[in-house]
Amino acid sequence: MYCVIVGGGTIAQSLATALRMNKHRVCIIERDPEIANSIVRDLNSVVINGDGTDLQSLIDAEIESADVLVSLTNRDQDNLVACQLASQRFGVPRTIARVSNPRNTELFERLGGVSVALSTSSVVSRLIEEKLSLEDVITLLTFEERGVAIVQTEIGDDSPARGKLIMDLDLPEECVVIAIVRGQDIVFPRGNTAVRVQDKVLALTTKENRAALQEVF
Numbered sequence: 586m587y588c589v590i591v592g593g594g595t596i597a598q599s600l601a602t603a604l605r606m607n608k609h610r611v612c613i614i615e616r617d618p619e620i621a622n623s624i625v626r627d628l629n630s631v632v633i634n635g636d637g638t639d640l641q642s643l644i645d646a647e648i649e650s651a652d653v654l655v656s657l658t659n660r661d662q663d664n665l666v667a668c669q670l671a672s673q674r675f676g677v678p679r680t681i682a683r684v685s686n687p688r689n690t691e692l693f694e695r696l697g698g699v700s701v702a703l704s705t706s707s708v709v710s711r712l713i714e715e716k717l718s719l720e721d722v723i724t725l726l727t728f729e730e731r732g733v734a735i736v737q738t739e740i741g742d743d744s745p746a747r748g749k750l751i752m753d754l755d756l757p758e759e760c761v762v763i764a765i766v767r768g769q770d771i772v773f774p775r776g777n778t779a780v781r782v783q784d785k786v787l788a789l790t791t792k793e794n795r796a797a798l799q800e801v802f
Contacts, residue, residue, distance in 0.1 A: 586610070589651045589677075591637030591667045592658035593620045596683075599773040600655065601630050603763045603789075606751070606776055612646045637667040643675065653679040661689050669698030734792050735763070738802045740784045746802045752776035757797045760790040 586609045590597045593615030601611045605628075613630055614637045615621040621634040635642030637656060648654065654671040656664035661684055668680035684690050684704040693702040740747055746754055751762055751774050765772040766785035772778060780786065780802075790798055 586652045587647075587650055588612075589614065589643070589646050589648055589654045589671070591654065591656040591664070592683075593617070593624050593632070594657060594659070595771075595773075597655075597657045598624060598628060599764055600657070601628060602773055602775060603761045605630065606774075607761050614642050614646055636663075638663050638670065640670065640674070643667075643670060648675045648677060651675075651677050653677065653681065655681045657683045659683075659685060661685050661693075665689075665693055665696065665699065668693075668700075669696070672698040672700075733789065734795070735787060735789050736795060736798065737766075737785055737787050738799065740780055740782050740786065740802060742782055744780075744782070744802055745800075746780045746786075747782050749780055750776065751778050751780070754780070754801055756788075756801060757790060757794040760788055760794055760798055762786060762788045 588604055588609060588611050590601055590611060590613045593613050597613060601613055604611050611630055612633060613624055614633045614635055615624065616636050618634050621632045624630055624632050633642055633646045635645060637643065637658070648671055651671070654668060654677050656667040658664055664682040664684070668682045671677040672680045679700050680698060681701045681703060682693055682699045684693060684702045687704040690702045690704045693699045756762070762774050764787040765774055765778070766787070767781065786802060788798060
């Protein structure tokens with residue numbers, strides 16, 4: 586899979602790292618040259634120093650070959666435009682937009698060009714609701730039309746994953762560990778990141794693989 590990410594912030598870098606760990610191709614478009622250079626240095630990723638709402642920057646990122654575009658800037662209007670250009674101009678089959686203002690979520694999906702609009706507040710709300718079910722694996726957000734979900738599971742004292750490195754976990758094929766919540770910190774996992782007791786592990790997987798993921802953790 587080839588993924589183009591617009592915006593080079595912390596979330597984008599974590600996503601890029603997780604995707605590359607699972608052998609996917611990634612290109613990041615970042616307008617700030619200092620941030621772009623730091624990503625190249627720290628992540629050794631392909632980075633376009635440009636604007637994700639600019640046609641030439643998208644072309645430079647080989648957007649026509651992308652399977653998905655994820656726009657994660659802190660400007661809702663930029664995320665919408667980037668997704669619309671990718672979908673409507675270049676035929677990218679899957680576009681995901683970060684939404685800072687939850688009121689824009691429904692608008693984004695109604696305007697077209699955005700497959701999924703992600704609002705932080707809606708994810709937190711879903712987390713609170715799902716915790717009431719007391720399931721071992723909590724679904725944070727489901728991309729219902731594709732059957733894909735972001736799930737969270739907490740590592741207990743008896744977890745078979747405790748102390749293991751991410752690279753050594755027998756994860757289902759369609760599963761990517763995207764973040765670890767460790768106390769007050771967020772850990773952006775790499776292959777040599779060890780899983781600890783009381784870690785809250787966030788993973789992207791298919792709904793069918795939730796049970797298999799639960800067995801791993």
